Structures are given as structure tokens and as C-alpha cells.
Amino acid sequence: MNMESIHYMPLTKVAKLIESGAVSPVAVTQALLARIERLDPKLRSYITVTADLALEQARKAEAEILAGQYRGTMHGIPVAVKDLCYTKGIKTTGGMAIYENFVPDHDATVVRKLADAGAVLLGKLHMTEGATFEHHPEFPQPVNPWMDSLWTGVSSSGSGIAPAAGLAYATIGSDTGGSIRFPSAANGLTGLKPTWGLISRYGIFDLAATFDHLGPMARSAADVAAMLQALAGHDVNDPTSLSAPVPDYLGALDGIYGAQGIRIGYDWDYVTDEADTTTVTLLRTAIDVLASIGAKTAPVKFPDPTELLTYSMASTMAEMAVHHEATYPSQANRYGEWIREGMERGLKATSIDIGKAVISRQKFTGALRAMFDDIDIFVCPVFKHGTPTWDEIRSLNTQGGDAVFRFTTPFNASGAPALTLPCGYTADGRPVAFQLIGNHGSEALLLKVGHAYQQATDHHLRRPAGY
Numbered sequence: 001m002n003m004e005s006i007h008y009m010p011l012t013k014v015a016k017l018i019e020s021g022a023v024s025p026v027a028v029t030q031a032l033l034a035r036i037e038r039l040d041p042k043l044r045s046y047i048t049v050t051a052d053l054a055l056e057q058a059r060k061a062e063a064e065i066l067a068g069q070y071r072g073t074m075h076g077i078p079v080a081v082k083d084l085c086y087t088k089g090i091k092t093t094g095g096m097a098i099y100e101n102f103v104p105d106h107d108a109t110v111v112r113k114l115a116d117a118g119a120v121l122l123g124k125l126h127m128t129e130g131a132t133f134e135h136h137p138e139f140p141q142p143v144n145p146w147m148d149s150l151w152t153g154v155s156s157s158g159s160g161i162a163p164a165a166g167l168a169y170a171t172i173g174s175d176t177g178g179s180i181r182f183p184s185a186a187n188g189l190t191g192l193k194p195t196w197g198l199i200s201r202y203g204i205f206d207l208a209a210t211f212d213h214l215g216p217m218a219r220s221a222a223d224v225a226a227m228l229q230a231l232a233g234h235d236v237n238d239p240t241s242l243s244a245p246v247p248d249y250l251g252a253l254d255g256i257y258g259a260q261g262i263r264i265g266y267d268w269d270y271v272t273d274e275a276d277t278t279t280v281t282l283l284r285t286a287i288d289v290l291a292s293i294g295a296k297t298a299p300v301k302f303p304d305p306t307e308l309l310t311y312s313m314a315s316t317m318a319e320m321a322v323h324h325e326a327t328y329p330s331q332a333n334r335y336g337e338w339i340r341e342g343m344e345r346g347l348k349a350t351s352i353d354i355g356k357a358v359i360s361r362q363k364f365t366g367a368l369r370a371m372f373d374d375i376d377i378f379v380c381p382v383f384k385h386g387t388p389t390w391d392e393i394r395s396l397n398t399q400g401g402d403a404v405f406r407f408t409t410p411f412n413a414s415g416a417p418a419l420t421l422p423c424g425y426t427a428d429g430r431p432v433a434f435q436l437i438g439n440h441g442s443e444a445l446l447l448k449v450g451h452a453y454q455q456a457t458d459h460h461l462r463r464p465a466g467y
Contacts, residue, residue: 003031007166008463011223012250014169015073018065025065025076029058029120032078036122036167039467044142045161047083049123050090054078057120064118073226073250075118080168082159083124084131085111085214086203094205095127095155097138098327098334108203109235110172110214117230122168125158130320131174131207133397134338144186144387145464146431151393153186155179155207159217160187165467170218170227176207176316177401178382178408180215184420185382185433190450190460191217192224195440196415197242199228200235208319211312211412220460221419221450225249228443244441252444258452260294262445265375267302274406276385282424282432283381286453290379293456295449300375303367305410307360309402312413315357317346365414372439377449379434380407382420386430411437419446422459 001023006014017023033051040046061076081087084094086104088111093099107115114121129136133154142157144150145165153160156173160183163171173180175193184191192215199214206212216227229250234243266287272280291297321328321343328335328343335343371378384406388396396403411418419436426432438446454460 003027006031007035010220011077011169011218011226012073015075015077015226018076019070021065025058025061025120026055028076029054029078032122032167039165040167042143043145043161043165043167044140045125045158045165045167046080046123047093047126047158048091050121054120054122057115061118061120071118072229074114074230076120077169078120078122079114079170079227080122080125080159080162081111081172082127082156082174084127084174084205085172087111087121087124090124092124095129095131095136095139096335097136098331104203106203109200109237110231111203113230119230125156125162125171127157127159128155129336129339130205130324131155131176131179132339132342134336136336145467146188146387147429149389150430151186151388151390153183153387156183156217159183160189163187163189163217163219164464170216170223172214172231173217174204174207175213175215175412176211177405177412180213180217181382181408181418181420181435184217185422186387186431188422188431188460188462188464189217189219189420190221190224190422191215191420192228192443192446193411193418194228194232194443195242195417197240198443199231200238200241202235202237206323208316209323210319211316213412221421221447221454222250222253225253225447225451228447247444249444249447252448253451254448256293256452256455258448259290262295262377262449263375264290264295264297264377264379265300265371266297266379267300270302271380274384275381278386278426279381279384279432283379283434286423286434287379289456290449290453293452298375300371300378302378303364303371305364305406306402308364308410308413309405311353311357311360312409313401314345314349314353315361317342318349318354319346321346361413364410368410368414368416369439376438376442376445378437380437382407382433382435386426386432407435416440417443417446419450421450421453423457424459425462
């Protein structure tokens with residue numbers, strides 16, 4: 001088989017070729033490693049490439065499959081994980097210079113689950129310092145393959161770049177205020193922030209534990225479903241992980257019929273007061289597509305997130321300060337400016353600040369849950385505009401949390417799942433995306449509808465020029 005385009009082939013298709021013996025996991029892994037070696041010096045999506053481990057796992061997968069011991073869709077598939085996931089014997093920095101030489105003695109549960117599924121680990125992916133807004137000044141800043149000046153959609157910057165440029169079939173990102181959805185949107189990917197607790201967070205560097213979500217990022221809803229199948233489920237090491245049975249996410253997909261009869265709500269008051277014309281137009285078109293394939297679309301009233309956004313940052317920063325208690329402020333000089341300022345805010349938060357954050361979070365979560373009495377899925381943008389440049393996003397961030405996080409943080413606070421899908425491009429080629437939001441535990445439905453949408457559109461099939 002011609003391996004020249006294998007890197008952009010859908011994960012699910014490569015899986016079938018591997019299962020049938022038409023391609024070797026070793027050959028696929030070698031092709032991606034060669035591509036990483038050639039392209040990543042510019043893109044800088046990886047902080048550590050685990051070539052020897054990847055080839056060892058690929059050879060093991062090949063031997064097992066030849067022996068009739070096929071484990072499932074992820075068997076022999078090359079993937080990568082954000083560098084806040086512990087990897088036994090492999091350095092794990094969390095994007096922090098203070099941990100640049102940290103080598104865990106155990107794997108994060110998500111890393112172990114990928115290994116159990118037979119996946120091949122290509123390496124660890126670049127991220128911002130402590131999963132915050134900026135990269136540590138001593139670490140290289142990754143590059144968006146769509147356009148060098150574009151934001152990479154931090155903090156899971158490398159997790160977005162690698163699949164977009166064909167340097168991994170799927171990745172793990174983490175999302176505290178948008179960091180699965182931002183890089184998915186910025187890089188033209190499909191990404192899932194699952195229900196809080198669906199995927200174990202054992203063995204990761206936390207940013208803010210009660211807001212943090214781990215989730216899969218890939219080039220399609222079907223590929224995300226395959227990855228989620230390997231990652232979801234209860235973990236005895238994480239008491240906050242959910243114990244509900246894990247559905248067959250991939251098997252639940254129903255082609256273009258997956259949206260039929262699904263009640264989809266939208267709120268233009270929530271969106272049009274904030275988003276630009278291009279974003280609103282592309283979102284309207286996406287809703288029209290969903291209606292054309294059988295969804296029932298209708299206006300709803302989205303709970304006002306203003307109070308939540310006003311107070312939630314205090315809680316987030318306080319939780320971050322808890323996680324860094326052993327090293328901050330005692331080793332403050334080893335931290336970058338942005339994360340230092342965040343932890344100072346967390347340390348200065350008063351009991352009144354935290355109390356308001358907790359109360360507003362619970363009120364919003366209850367109101368959001370009530371909205372889903374009338375609909376199955378809510379749609380909204382990811383960004384107010386098309387993917388911003390680095391200069392634009394830094395300017396927006398000075399305007400307060402609402403300017404950047406209006407369409408993302410509410411679903412971290414509530415723990416509701418959100419699937420990000422590409423829905424078009426601006427006139428100058430910037431990716432634009434939207435979200436499907438569901439009630440807790442509705443990942444199978446979101447993926448089914450997302451997959452149906454992608455059978456009727458081709459936005460997810462576009463690739464960055466030159467890669």
C-alpha cells in the first residue's frame with residue numbers, strides 16, 4: 001500500500017487496514033515518526049518524542065494481531081498525549097521549567113488505558129505553563145500549521161497541532177476553561193470535553209481540579225469516539241471518576257441519520273451580542289445543515305453566565321494555588337509571569353470571593369440542567385471571532401474573562417460535555433468552529449450528531465496548506 005498519505009487517513013480507516021493485515025502498525029508508526037522528524041522542528045508540537053517506545057509498542061501490536069489477539073480500534077494506532085499526563089520513566093513537565101527534569105514512576109490512568117487498548121505512544125505534546133494561558137519563557141512556543149501568526153488555542157497547543165498536521169491520529173488534551181475546545185477550533189479539529197469525571201484525572205498535573213477535564217482530540221467525530229472508548233470509565237484511583245457503564249460510542253454512530261429527531265436549541269441573544277458576523281453566519285449555516293438532516297431546531301433561553309464568569313476565575317486561581325502549594329511562592333522565580341500573577345490572585349482570593357464563586361456555579365449548573373428539559377443539544381460558538389492571532393487573543397484577554405471564555409468556561413463550571421466541530425473558514429483562511437453541548441453523560445448523542453453533521457459537510461476534511 002502507498003504510505004505517502006497514511007498520516008491524514010481517518011483513524012478508523014487505518015484501524016481497519018491494521019486489523020485486516022493490509023498495513024503494519026510498525027510501518028504506520030515509522031511513517032508518522034519520519035513526518036514528526038521532518039515537520040515538527042518548525043511546528044514544535046512535541047516536547048518529547050518517544051520513538052523507541054513507539055516502535056516497541058508497534059512491534060508488539062503487530063505480533064498480537066498476527067496471532068489473532070486484536071484488541072479493538074485503537075490497537076496499533078499512533079497517538080500522543082499532553083505533557084501533563086504522567087508517563088512512567090519519561091519526563092513529564094506540565095509545561096513548567098520547575099518540573100523540566102521530573103520523571104514519574106507511574107503512568108496516568110489515561111496513558112495506561114491507551115496502552116491497554118494497544119495504542120502506540122509517539123510522545124508528549126507541548127503545552128502552556130501549568131496549563132494556563134502562556135508558555136513558559138524558556139520553552140518554545142508551538143506554531144499553528146494553518147497560519148504562523150494564529151493562536152494555537154492553548155493550553156493544549158501541541159495536542160491541537162499534531163493531528164492537524166498529520167503528526168498523530170489522535171491526542172489527549174485537558175480543558176479547564178476551554179483548552180480542548182480552543183485548540184480544536186484553532187486547528188480545524190474535532191475535540192470533546194467530556195462530562196466531568198467520565199475520564200479519570202489520576203496521574204496528571206492539575207490546573208484547577210474541579211474544573212479540569214481530560215478529553216480526546218482528532219480529525220473527526222468518529223475518530224474521537226474511538227479514542228473516547230479507550231479512555232472513558234471508572235478508575236479506583238480517582239474517586240471523582242464516574243461509575244456508570246461506558247456506552248459503545250463508535251457503534252452508536254448512525255451515519256447521516258444520527259441527527260434525525262434530535263431537539264437542538266440555540267439562543268441568538270447569547271451569541272449575536274458577542275460574536276462577529278462571520279461566526280454568526282457560519283453558525284446559522286451549521287444549524288441549517290443539522291435541520292436539513294432531520295434535527296428539530298428551535299430557539300431557547302440560555303442561562304445568563306455573567307455572574308458565573310465574574311466570580312469563577314477566583315475559584316480557578318485559588319485551586320491552582322492549592323496545586324502549587326509545595327513550590328509557590330517558595331520557588332516563585334522558576335515560574336513565568338502569567339502563572340505567577342494567577343497564583344497571586346488565587347492566594348489573595350477572600351472567603352467571600354470563593355463563596356460567591358461556589359454559589360454562582362451551582363445556580364448556573366441548575367439553570368443549565370433545566371434548559372435540557374426542553375432540548376437534547378445546545379449549539380454555540382467557541383470563539384467570538386474566527387481563530388484569533390496571538391496578538392489579538394492577548395489583547396482580548398486584557399478585557400476580562402468574558403472576552404475569551406464566554407462560550408467555554410460555563411461548561412467547565414457545570415461539568416457538561418461539549419463537542420467542538422469545524423464549521424467553516426474566514427475569508428483569510430482562519431478556522432471557525434462551533435460546539436454541541438449536551439446534558440451530563442450525553443457524549444454518545446453528541447458524537448452521533450457530530451458524525452451526522454460531518455457526513456453532510458467537508459470542513460473537517462480540509463488540511464493546512466504545506467503540510
